[in-house]
Amino acid sequence: MPDHNQPVNRRWTLTARPQGLPKRSDFTYATVPVEVLQDGQVLVRTHYISLDPAMRGWMNDARSYIPPVELGEVMRAGAVGEVVSTRNPRFREGDHVAGMFGMQDYAVTDGSGVQTVDAGLAPLPLFLSALGMPGMTAYFGLLDVGAPQPGQTVVVSAASGAVGALVGQIARIKGCRAVGLAGGPEKCAYVHDTLGFDAVVDYKAEDVGRALSAHCPDGIDVYFDNVGGAILDAALARLARHARVVICGAISQYNSSAVEGPKNYLSLLVQHARMEGFVVFDYASRYAEGMQAMAGWLKDGLVKSREDIVDGLETFPETLLKLFSGENFGKLCIKSV
Amino acid sequence: MPDHNQPVNRRWTLTARPQGLPKRSDFTYATVPVEVLQDGQVLVRTHYISLDPAMRGWMNDARSYIPPVELGEVMRAGAVGEVVSTRNPRFREGDHVAGMFGMQDYAVTDGSGVQTVDAGLAPLPLFLSALGMPGMTAYFGLLDVGAPQPGQTVVVSAASGAVGALVGQIARIKGCRAVGLAGGPEKCAYVHDTLGFDAVVDYKAEDVGRALSAHCPDGIDVYFDNVGGAILDAALARLARHARVVICGAISQYNSSAVEGPKNYLSLLVQHARMEGFVVFDYASRYAEGMQAMAGWLKDGLVKSREDIVDGLETFPETLLKLFSGENFGKLCIKSV
Numbered sequence: 216m217p218d219h220n221q222p223v224n225r226r227w228t229l230t231a232r233p234q235g236l237p238k239r240s241d242f243t244y245a246t247v248p249v250e251v252l253q254d255g256q257v258l259v260r261t262h263y264i265s266l267d268p269a270m271r272g273w274m275n276d277a278r279s280y281i282p283p284v285e286l287g288e289v290m291r292a293g294a295v296g297e298v299v300s301t302r303n304p305r306f307r308e309g310d311h312v313a314g315m316f317g318m319q320d321y322a323v324t325d326g327s328g329v330q331t332v333d334a335g336l337a338p339l340p341l342f343l344s345a346l347g348m349p350g351m352t353a354y355f356g357l358l359d360v361g362a363p364q365p366g367q368t369v370v371v372s373a374a375s376g377a378v379g380a381l382v383g384q385i386a387r388i389k390g391c392r393a394v395g396l397a398g399g400p401e402k403c404a405y406v407h408d409t410l411g412f413d414a415v416v417d418y419k420a421e422d423v424g425r426a427l428s429a430h431c432p433d434g435i436d437v438y439f440d441n442v443g444g445a446i447l448d449a450a451l452a453r454l455a456r457h458a459r460v461v462i463c464g465a466i467s468q469y470n471s472s473a474v475e476g477p478k479n480y481l482s483l484l485v486q487h488a489r490m491e492g493f494v495v496f497d498y499a500s501r502y503a504e505g506m507q508a509m510a511g512w513l514k515d516g517l518v519k520s521r522e523d524i525v526d527g528l529e530t531f532p533e534t535l536l537k538l539f540s541g542e543n544f545g546k547l548c549i550k551s552v
Numbered sequence: 553m554p555d556h557n558q559p560v561n562r563r564w565t566l567t568a569r570p571q572g573l574p575k576r577s578d579f580t581y582a583t584v585p586v587e588v589l590q591d592g593q594v595l596v597r598t599h600y601i602s603l604d605p606a607m608r609g610w611m612n613d614a615r616s617y618i619p620p621v622e623l624g625e626v627m628r629a630g631a632v633g634e635v636v637s638t639r640n641p642r643f644r645e646g647d648h649v650a651g652m653f654g655m656q657d658y659a660v661t662d663g664s665g666v667q668t669v670d671a672g673l674a675p676l677p678l679f680l681s682a683l684g685m686p687g688m689t690a691y692f693g694l695l696d697v698g699a700p701q702p703g704q705t706v707v708v709s710a711a712s713g714a715v716g717a718l719v720g721q722i723a724r725i726k727g728c729r730a731v732g733l734a735g736g737p738e739k740c741a742y743v744h745d746t747l748g749f750d751a752v753v754d755y756k757a758e759d760v761g762r763a764l765s766a767h768c769p770d771g772i773d774v775y776f777d778n779v780g781g782a783i784l785d786a787a788l789a790r791l792a793r794h795a796r797v798v799i800c801g802a803i804s805q806y807n808s809s810a811v812e813g814p815k816n817y818l819s820l821l822v823q824h825a826r827m828e829g830f831v832v833f834d835y836a837s838r839y840a841e842g843m844q845a846m847a848g849w850l851k852d853g854l855v856k857s858r859e860d861i862v863d864g865l866e867t868f869p870e871t872l873l874k875l876f877s878g879e880n881f882g883k884l885c886i887k888s889v
Contacts, residue, residue, distance in 0.1 A: 280822045448813075462821045476785075476813025484799045484829030485617045492821030 226319030344546035353381035365390030367436035377546035451479035521545030563656030681883035690718035702727030704773035788816035858882030
């Protein structure tokens with residue numbers, strides 16, 4: 216057994232199932248001793264912890280693509296950090312690693328699902344955005360599920376968000392027109408001027424249907440949906456023949472007790488179009504391909520990534536809400552150290 | 553110009569856009585002289601006229617896969633009949649033909665979209681069912697859009713209807729399990745005992761969700777939807793991984809002013825599944841393949857077809873309603889001669 220003083224761990228556990236928007240009282244914040252490592256285990260100090268819309272789904276007691284977070288369990292979250300102690304030969308002290316380390320300062324893991332990352336390649340928070348789950352989500356969701364062809368029109372909602380921003384930039388790399396939806400002038404300017412989308416719709420200020428019609432005169436070939444609700448319906452009404460609708464998320468619906476179904480789904484029939492969902496974990500065997508592509512595009516300046524980093528693990532419940540109010544600007548994460 | 557006494561034509565024109573269920577006063581029934589043939593035209597006497605759920609959509613003034621029926625125009629309908637006079641070298645007097653001849657005794661056509669049919673192959677009404685649009689819809693919708701694999705579970709709604717009955721039978725020919733939904737004990741017995749589906753759910757008497765769970769213990773691989781609404785939602789909640797949902801129609805929604813969207817569409821995300829629509833006309837270039845397959849299966853007794861034939865063109869508005877009440881039993885058509 217390694218001889219060192221065990222550090223203490225601040226952590227957030229889920230202690231009630233949220234109704235609607237999650238609130239501070241649904242969680243418990245506590246300081247506990249770090250467990251002593253068993254053979255095969257690794258102790259990771261988290262540096263940046265990811266906040267993702269999907270976390271809302273994990274809080275529900277419902278069948279899904281992964282089991283829900285149990286009451287009393289540390290809130291599940293992706294994170295990037297550093298190995299501080301190891302009894303697993305796959306890892307060395309000082310390794311930078313990414314994995315589902317949870318909303319806490321220290322994680323003890325057997326290493327399953329943990330990736331060693333090259334901290335020389337990019338700043339650590341990028342392993343939670345372009346070089347992490349959002350990057351893989353955008354890459355495989357757009358290219359594999361959406362299958363855009365050069366010259367086609369790709370529309371993406373939440374276009375200034377972690378996934379949406381990458382979807383539009385990859386679409387342009389592949390020779391497509393990229394049209395983004397974002398909320399407010401600052402985010403819209405970022406999407407158009409900084410990220411280089413061909414057009415942007417301010418869903419808070421414009422008539423979304425009319426704006427999409429104006430920006431997509433030949434219809435929408437690929438619609439990459441992160442939001443659901445009225446925006447999904449507006450896109451469905453404007454599909455081109457053989458369009459693909461990629462269902463990546465539905466942030467407008469995650470805090471509702473009753474999901475609003477897409478009323479315009481019969482556009483799929485009229486346009487011989489398809490709507491297809493996916494979960495990034497389905498592509499785990501191909502992450503190396505996605506990482507290599509994203510790293511190359513970042514290096515060449517073809518893809519830009521923006522992080523919205525909030526200081527302090529203790530802010531978790533309020534920081535999480537920024538996702539649902541649209542207040543975050545770029546990939547939201549907590550700096551825990 | 554041919555020398556014959558011009559017959560008179562009884563016909564139904566659309567004269568008001570229906571609100572909700574179509575009613576007799578939305579149409580006008582009149583007897584008019586048959587037009588004199590111009591060069592290149594053909595005069596067809598309709599014998600059997602098809603009644604299809606899609607007709608409801610054609611009555612709306614809305615953008616769709618084909619233009620709406622204009623007010624004052626003969627109500628669009630598929631039909632099979634006989635050439636009684638021709639000034640078009642593609643056709644001879646006495647030829648049996650199928651086409652969009654409309655809800656009338658006589659149609660004058662330039663022959664576009666008109667198929668000559670072999671009346672020795674099958675009774676004429678079959679060219680409106682297994683050997684007509686419903687046959688092509690089932691064949692291409694299931695095999696091309698649904699892409700079922702042997703051993704998989706195929707669920708179809710409106711399973712005693714023109715399309716649904718064929719979908720389940722083709723699924724079985726392809727080595728799948730077929731589960732049908734139908735309304736009432738008589739239709740359910742027909743689907744199970746006569747058509748040979750593996751299981752049937754009486755949606756009027758059973759809890760559809762529970763019954764689907766019982767009959768599809770490994771989930772639904774292909775759901776072929778003709779109805780929309782609550783049954784579509786029950787199927788979505790039970791999809792297997794990588795399932796395909798084929799959107800063929802939504803008869804439960806056609807007379808509603810507001811379509812009910814599928815609330816469970818996020819199952820597509822969780823199960824990495826897809827929902828895809830189609831219109832049979834998209835497959836026009838492959839009808840020969842479909843016709844050959846269907847004719848072979850009919851001849852070998854592998855596919856059974858049932859027609860619900862109503863006498864008298866004058867019954868059209870009331871006969872049409874049988875589709876929406878579920879009162880028809882088999883492919884609904886009007887015998888017009």
